[in-house]
Amino acid sequence: MSEETILLEVRHLRKDYGNGAVLKDVSLKLEKGEVLVLIGPSGCGKSTFLRCINGLEPIQSGEILLDGLSITDGTAKWSEVRQKIGMVFQSYELFPHMTVLDNILLGPMKVQKRNRKEAEADACQLLERVGLLDKKDVYPRQLSGGQKQRVAIVRALIMKPEIMLFDEVTAALDPEMVREVLDVMMELAAGGSTMMIVTHEMQFARAAADRVIFLDGGEIVETGTPDAFFDKPKTDRAQRFLNTFTFEKK
Amino acid sequence: MQDLGIRVLFMGNNFIRLLGGLWITLKISLLAVALSVVLGTLLGVVMTIKHPVIKAITKFYLEFIRIMPQLVLLFLVYFGLTKSFGINLSGQVSAVIVFTLWGTAEMGDLVRGALISIPAHQYESGAALGLTKGQIFLYIVIPQTLRRLIPLAINLTTRMIKTTSLIVMIGVVEVLKVAQQIIEANRYTVPDAALWIYGTIFFLYFLACWPISLLASWLEKRWKN
Numbered sequence: 343m344s345e346e347t348i349l350l351e352v353r354h355l356r357k358d359y360g361n362g363a364v365l366k367d368v369s370l371k372l373e374k375g376e377v378l379v380l381i382g383p384s385g386c387g388k389s390t391f392l393r394c395i396n397g398l399e400p401i402q403s404g405e406i407l408l409d410g411l412s413i414t415d416g417t418a419k420w421s422e423v424r425q426k427i428g429m430v431f432q433s434y435e436l437f438p439h440m441t442v443l444d445n446i447l448l449g450p451m452k453v454q455k456r457n458r459k460e461a462e463a464d465a466c467q468l469l470e471r472v473g474l475l476d477k478k479d480v481y482p483r484q485l486s487g488g489q490k491q492r493v494a495i496v497r498a499l500i501m502k503p504e505i506m507l508f509d510e511v512t513a514a515l516d517p518e519m520v521r522e523v524l525d526v527m528m529e530l531a532a533g534g535s536t537m538m539i540v541t542h543e544m545q546f547a548r549a550a551a552d553r554v555i556f557l558d559g560g561e562i563v564e565t566g567t568p569d570a571f572f573d574k575p576k577t578d579r580a581q582r583f584l585n586t587f588t589f590e591k592k
Numbered sequence: 593m594q595d596l597g598i599r600v601l602f603m604g605n606n607f608i609r610l611l612g613g614l615w616i617t618l619k620i621s622l623l624a625v626a627l628s629v630v631l632g633t634l635l636g637v638v639m640t641i642k643h644p645v646i647k648a649i650t651k652f653y654l655e656f657i658r659i660m661p662q663l664v665l666l667f668l669v670y671f672g673l674t675k676s677f678g679i680n681l682s683g684q685v686s687a688v689i690v691f692t693l694w695g696t697a698e699m700g701d702l703v704r705g706a707l708i709s710i711p712a713h714q715y716e717s718g719a720a721l722g723l724t725k726g727q728i729f730l731y732i733v734i735p736q737t738l739r740r741l742i743p744l745a746i747n748l749t750t751r752m753i754k755t756t757s758l759i760v761m762i763g764v765v766e767v768l769k770v771a772q773q774i775i776e777a778n779r780y781t782v783p784d785a786a787l788w789i790y791g792t793i794f795f796l797y798f799l800a801c802w803p804i805s806l807l808a809s810w811l812e813k814r815w816k817n
Contacts, residue, residue, distance in 0.1 A: 398716050425722040435717035439735050439815075448731060449721035494717075501721065
């Protein structure tokens with residue numbers, strides 16, 4: 343990992359909620375084009391970690407650097423930083439009073455001040471890619487969960503972010519809709535996007551990840567390539583966690 | 593037809609007088625509604641602030657206004673202020689003050705409810721796009737709040753219009769008072785005038801409130817998410 347290709351670096355991040363630490367001392371580096379999958383039991387702090395990265399949660403200590411510049415020292419403007427960090431949420435969070443197209447165009451037009459025509463062309467191209475161009479004028483309530491989530495991905499992508507954060511984006515979906523969303527993410531990963539993904543879909547994690555990080559109790563317990571991690575986890579805790587996904591006949 | 597009380601309605605300028613009374617009713621209610629919308633919106637925003645003192649004050653105000661019958665409030669302002677402080681307010685001004693106090697409390701609670709019903713995630717997904725706080729309010733929170741609020745605010749308006757009938761009690765000559773005067777004036781010649789005159793008032797109130805109710809339900813359907 344050479345220093346020039348490091349897009350994001352987290353140093354000794356600590357995050358407290360109330361009187362307990364959710365994240366104790368998390369450090370990691372993310373390279374350009376890398377797909378990092380964070381897994382771990384519920385409450386291990388993986389979602390919180392993503393939320394810290396784009397400033398939705400204040401951190402207690404540590405540092406986050408994007409393109410070598412600190413975004414947590416108070417000098418960076420979050421509205422600018424967040425344009426470089428796209429985020430997709432578990433519950434989609436489309437804006438219910440806007441059509442699909444207006445949802446997607448809000449960022450480019452109001453934040454990046456692009457003109458509507460040009461942004462709309464981009465939006466249509468992205469919608470086409472996720473197979474939803476025919477839905478551009480409908481309201482979110484008329485879409486299925488999987489469709490909403492694909493729109494949410496487009497809404498983040500149109501800002502041309504340097505990193506995409508995915509926070510359990512398939513956790514609220516019916517099983518048959520999980521696939522359509524994961525396919526979009528696989529395609530992004532193959533296209534060279536830098537991504538940080540929190541997921542419980544182990545098969546997907548294995549297929550999409552360049553590197554897997556296993557978090558437990560607010561700290562990184564193990565990190566490795568997907569094959570190494572899933573086949574031969576080094577730690578007991580990771581082994582126990584992975585065992586919860588396999589079944590044996592009793 | 594001679595014996596029907598309805599002729600009272602069209603005797604002299606009775607009908608015009610009734611409409612004049614209705615105008616007083618509507619003038620007072622609409623003025624109070626307009627003030628309540630402005631002040632209530634401010635109150636509602638203030639009520640979302642999580643500060644114990646602010647919370648206590650606004651809660652006290654809201655509960656006080658809600659527990660007090662409107663009639664008592666009217667008496668308090670109209671008679672009480674004069675008696676205790678020598679402030680002499682006309683009936684109409686007192687009515688506007690009381691209905692504004694009441695409307696502001698109710699409206700404030702509606703605004704507060706609409707504001708807190710917008711999930712935190714909506715703010716976050718706006719923030720994640722890089723929108724500033726102001727933009728999040730302008731493009732995401734306010735439009736959604738209005739959609740929830742307007743049907744409720746319209747219902748409050750009709751409630752306020754109807755409740756103004758109480759201001760008879762502080763001597764304001766509005767539609768109900770005019771009706772009583774007409775009925776009294778014809779008590780011997782047309783004993784059953786009451787039915788017709790009050791019946792007419794029923795329709796006048798209905799005509800004033802019905803379109804507003806229709807608008808509310810139309811908006812509610814249109815904006816259903």
